[in-house]
Each structure stands twice: as structure tokens, then as C-alpha cells.
Amino acid sequence: MSRPVEDKKTFTCPFCGITYRKSIPEGTVYLTCHCGAAFFVTPELGGSVHECPNHPERQAPGLCGDCYLGYCDDCLYVLTFDPFSRVQKLSGYEKTLYFCLRCLRKRKRRIVITGLSLGIGLMTIAVLLSPYLSLSPKGPVANWQISLIGFAVVAAFFGILFFAYGWLSIFIAEPTVRQRKNP
DSSP, X not given: OOOOOOOOOOEEOTTTOOEEOOOOOTTOOEEEOTTSOEEEOOGGGTOOOOBOSXXXXXXXXXXXXXXXXXXXXXXXXXXXXXXXXXXXXXXXXXXXXXXXXXXXXXXXXXXXXXXXXXXXXXXXHHHHHGGGGOOOXXXXXXXXXXXXXXXXXXXXXXXXXXXXXXXXXXXXXXXXXXXXXXX
16 A cells, blocks of 8 residues: 655745755744745744834834844845855855844944954054064074064054954945845
């Protein structure tokens, strides 16, 4: 006797559009996609309808990556690059992070503070090492002086780079999910 074939329902990630053919366990509220998005299970697949707190007339398909509240496409912002994020570094590929406006502001503030403080710290190290970098005109240059010069130059370079990224990230406007879908 043959057993009936189980009908698996498919679902599509509302952010990247990839179709999945996995079975959804009973009682699942939200799913996470490999692209980094977390989204609610649709009512057709056994989930419930969630409304956006800012727009109660709209359905909230996605969740904020920090507070896990549901938001609509106009209230969920896309953060494509966060060099200090552990979430993006854990996977083998780059994940896109989705945040509500409040969590995006907190995340951007952390990016700015981390970038500025790393930059200032590295530039301070380079300045503190500068008195030891003078090459004596008498005799050969020691290996430790060459290593110290290299370290100070690299610290100054990366200090300026981190400082510039931290400062410029204030002015980068992150798009909403709707703006990203319809440029």
C-alpha cells in the first residue's frame, strides 16, 4: 500500500524573492531567510495577520532585526553594510539587515561612535609613536625602528579611514524596503 504524498506549501521571502519548499512547523510565527530578513508566516500558511504600528491599515510582512516588531515596507529600513556587525560576519555571505527607524538610529549611532573612536585611537597611537620614529643620521637604521615606522604609518592610515567612515556614515541615508524594491 502506498502512502499519500504530503503536500508541501511553498512560500516566498518578501525581501529577496527566493521560493522555499520547506514544511513550516505548526505554531511558527516568523521565519528567517538566508538573506538576513525575518518575516511573519502568512495567513495562507497558518500564520496570523500582523499590522504595522505606524500604519495600522497596512500589513506588516517583515520584522526589525533588533526589536523584532513587525513593520510595513515604508517603515522598515535596509542597512546594507555595517562593518562592526557580528551578524554579517557569522555567515559565509553578506547579509542585509532590516531595522525600524528607532533601531536604525541606534545602530547608526553605534557605527559612528565605533568608527570615530577607533580612528581617534589609532591616530593617537601613531602620534605617540612619532618621537621614536626619528631616524638617526649616525649609523645604520635598526630593524625595530623600521617596524615601528611601518606600524605607525599603518595605524595612522587605518585611523584616518575609520574616522572618515564613522563621520561620513552620519550622512548616508538608508533606503526603506519599498524604496529598494522600486528605485
